[in-house]
Amino acid sequence: MTMTTELGEPVSRQQRATALEKLDNAVCTALAGVEGDEARRTLKEALAACTEAGAAVAPSVLGCVEAAEEHLRYRERMEARMLLTVAHRLLSRVRPPMVVPGPSTPGDSLLSR
Template structure:
C-alpha cells in the first residue's frame, strides 16, 4: 500500500489562501491594540506560515509588517498602526473574487422528479 502526501492544486491554493488570511488576522489583531510583544510574535508566525505554505506575499506587505514589528519593538504604536493599516489594505486586495453565478435559463434546473 502506497500513501502519498501530495495535494492537488486546488488544495494547495486553499492552503495558501488560508495562510494569507491568517496573516491578515495577525495584522488585524496587532491593530486591535494587542500588547506589542504578542503582536510581533503573531505577525512573525503568520509571515512564516505564508512562507511554509508557499503563499505569495507581496514585498510591500512584508516590508510593512517588518517595519511595523520594529516600531512595536520600540513602543511606537502609531507608526506601527499606520504600517499595519497599509498591509491590511494590500492584503484585502489579494483575496479571491466572489464568484456570482450567472442568471439561470429555463430548463437548467429541474425540481423534483
C-alpha cells in the first residue's frame, strides 16, 4: 500500500523514517534544555510532520510527547524530562539501525578496476 500526501503525492518509506527521526531530534532538543515554548513548538511540528508523512508513532510515544508538552506549558521541567526520556528510548527502538560500511583496505580500489 502506497501512502499519499494531501496533494496526492506518494510518501516513501524514507520520508516516514525521516519524520520519525525529526520527532526524535525534537525530543532530544527539548531534553537539552531549550526554552519551554520553543521546545513545545518543535515537538508539535515534529508530530505534524509524522502525521503528514503517515509515519506510525506508537501510542506510548505519542502519549509521552503530548504529556511532556503539557508539562512544559506549565514550566514543569522535571516531569517533562522524564516523559521525554521515555519517548526517546522508545523511539530509538523503532528506528532501523544504521548500516556502517566495513573498513576498506588500500587495495580495494585497484581490485574493482
